[in-house]
Amino acid sequence: MPKKTVERRGLDKARGTQGPGGRGVRSAAAPAGSSPARTPSRAERAADRRAAIIEAAFDTFIAEGYAATRLDDVAKRAGVAKGTIYLHFKDKQALFEELVRNAIVPLASRLAAPPPATGSVRALLENFADTFVREVTMTRRGAIVRLVIAEGPRFPAIADFYYREVVSRGMAGMRALIELGIARGEIHESGLKDFPQIVIAPAMVAVIWQGLFARHAPLDATAMLRVHLDLIFGERRAA
Amino acid sequence: MPKKTVERRGLDKARGTQGPGGRGVRSAAAPAGSSPARTPSRAERAADRRAAIIEAAFDTFIAEGYAATRLDDVAKRAGVAKGTIYLHFKDKQALFEELVRNAIVPLASRLAAPPPATGSVRALLENFADTFVREVTMTRRGAIVRLVIAEGPRFPAIADFYYREVVSRGMAGMRALIELGIARGEIHESGLKDFPQIVIAPAMVAVIWQGLFARHAPLDATAMLRVHLDLIFGERRAA
DNA sequence: TGACAATGACTGACCGGTCAGTCATATTGA
DNA sequence: TCAATATGACTGACCGGTCAGTCATTGTCA
Numbered sequence: 179m180p181k182k183t184v185e186r187r188g189l190d191k192a193r194g195t196q197g198p199g200g201r202g203v204r205s206a207a208a209p210a211g212s213s214p215a216r217t218p219s220r221a222e223r224a225a226d227r228r229a230a231i232i233e234a235a236f237d238t239f240i241a242e243g244y245a246a247t248r249l250d251d252v253a254k255r256a257g258v259a260k261g262t263i264y265l266h267f268k269d270k271q272a273l274f275e276e277l278v279r280n281a282i283v284p285l286a287s288r289l290a291a292p293p294p295a296t297g298s299v300r301a302l303l304e305n306f307a308d309t310f311v312r313e314v315t316m317t318r319r320g321a322i323v324r325l326v327i328a329e330g331p332r333f334p335a336i337a338d339f340y341y342r343e344v345v346s347r348g349m350a351g352m353r354a355l356i357e358l359g360i361a362r363g364e365i366h367e368s369g370l371k372d373f374p375q376i377v378i379a380p381a382m383v384a385v386i387w388q389g390l391f392a393r394h395a396p397l398d399a400t401a402m403l404r405v406h407l408d409l410i411f412g413e414r415r416a417a
Numbered sequence: 418m419p420k421k422t423v424e425r426r427g428l429d430k431a432r433g434t435q436g437p438g439g440r441g442v443r444s445a446a447a448p449a450g451s452s453p454a455r456t457p458s459r460a461e462r463a464a465d466r467r468a469a470i471i472e473a474a475f476d477t478f479i480a481e482g483y484a485a486t487r488l489d490d491v492a493k494r495a496g497v498a499k500g501t502i503y504l505h506f507k508d509k510q511a512l513f514e515e516l517v518r519n520a521i522v523p524l525a526s527r528l529a530a531p532p533p534a535t536g537s538v539r540a541l542l543e544n545f546a547d548t549f550v551r552e553v554t555m556t557r558r559g560a561i562v563r564l565v566i567a568e569g570p571r572f573p574a575i576a577d578f579y580y581r582e583v584v585s586r587g588m589a590g591m592r593a594l595i596e597l598g599i600a601r602g603e604i605h606e607s608g609l610k611d612f613p614q615i616v617i618a619p620a621m622v623a624v625i626w627q628g629l630f631a632r633h634a635p636l637d638a639t640a641m642l643r644v645h646l647d648l649i650f651g652e653r654r655a656a
Numbered sequence: 657t658g659a660c661a662a663t664g665a666c667t668g669a670c671c672g673g674t675c676a677g678t679c680a681t682a683t684t685g686a
Numbered sequence: 687t688c689a690a691t692a693t694g695a696c697t698g699a700c701c702g703g704t705c706a707g708t709c710a711t712t713g714t715c716a
Binding site for chain 2 (some may be wrong): 180190200207242243244245246279324326328329330331332337338341345347360369370372374375376378379380382383384386387389390395397401402404406408409410412
């Protein structure tokens with residue numbers, strides 16, 4: 179039971195005029211100023227489209243959530259026909275997973291970064307906190323985290339992936355940092371090494387807060403994380 | 418373009434045989450032992466059904482999320498016909514909001530509880546933490562919190578309600594407690610009073626963790642919260 | 657070099673299935 | 687008796703996924 183090929187012919191003929199349609203985009207990245215940016219080969223164009231689809235899906239999933247996202251909309255936003263999505267991704271879920279992967283892997287790499295040996299642990303964590311606020315809390319990456327929290331329970335594959343790539347790595351890195359802090363005498367609460375989550379927790383809350391309550395009560399995430407570090411490193415306020 | 422009323426007649430006649438069906442439940446709470454538990458009046462029955470619908474919706478929304486929840490399933494689980502749902506709730510969204518309201522108000526009341534003047538602040542918070550783990554983290558209430566985080570961005574009404582009823586109250590209560598702790602010299606980090614979120618954060622993380630990663634790495638929430646309190650109250654471990 | 661064939665990226669109408677919400681009908685409690 | 691309740695078949699809209707067909711690009715050969 180394929181198509182009703184015959185019946186359609188008339189219509190197909192009709193639309194034949196507008197033909198490939200969207201493909202007119204081609205000229206876009208033509209001459210700009212970069213070094214090797216000419217003749218977008220077929221493969222390059224395909225890669226661009228794939229990227230455009232992921233980008234569009236990103237925005238749409240964030241705005242609508244998984245279930246409410248229509249692939250028609252993603253296609254439209256990406257300037258692509260719906261069928262094209264299926265040339266690059268098996269189905270909606272595969273697209274979603276790829277998107278999370280795409281947005282998160284670079285983040286994970288930074289988190290599980292090499293343990294720099296210079297400077298105090300406190301300074302390292304302060305730097306980490308600032309980076310986190312600047313690059314996650316205040317950006318679309320934060321929305322990804324919220325998305326994972328939101329859809330994770332229904333997408334074990336996502337939750338698994340996220341745990342493996344982000345959480346377990348981040349936890350290991352944080353634990354190492356905590357142990358260093360304890361060894362150096364900067365951190366006195368030795369129990370902390372068993373629960374790196376505690377160090378991360380306020381950052382997570384900041385992300386969630388940003389998504390849900392920001393307009394009710396704006397949160398100075400940087401200041402909050404600083405106070406939390408004061409707590410961890412046993413500093414005392416001037417006052 | 419209403420119905421094709423006429424065509425339906427035949428079928429309607431046919432099903433007439435099985436009639437009201439589900440209503441057989443009625444006899445349930447008949448003779449047991451309580452004092453005034455006879456003759457379920459019409460109003461009482463209606464209230465019961467409403468409660469059953471909310472209960473069923475609760476389970477379903479938690480398991481499936483908002484968009485993926487089918488009202489047919491909710492109806493079936495509640496032992497009610499789909500149309501009955503619409504006798505009690507305007508539409509799916511109203512049901513969802515009512516459900517969150519319903520599950521959250523008692524929680525909010527407990528959080529914004531009267532500030533008991535006895536015992537140390539530390540003891541109060543320890544008690545609070547234990548209660549939280551026992552009654553939120555480990556139960557369906559935790560799922561409600563996750564549900565709000567998940568669907569909140571798409572349901573401003575829910576987020577607003579939750580902020581007003583739970584977050585702002587809880588924050589106020591926590592701030593009062595922190596200030597008491599500072600005044601009594603139990604808490605040294607005075608900056609904490611500006612960010613009650615810090616005290617709550619690990620509890621939130623525990624709830625999220627429970628929903629996403631519990632099977633990868635079970636989390637001893639009670640122990641974690643205890644360490645966090647050690648941090649806040651500047652205790653030092655024995656070791 | 658130029659013409660022609662092969663390729664496969666892309667398109668979008670279409671299909672099948674799903675589901676929120678409706679309403680004609682049936683069933684009571686008062 | 688009859689208004690309040692309850693039922694569930696039905697509808698219309700919507701959406702994920704398919705695929706026959708189109709044509710720009712690439713490869714090949716004279």
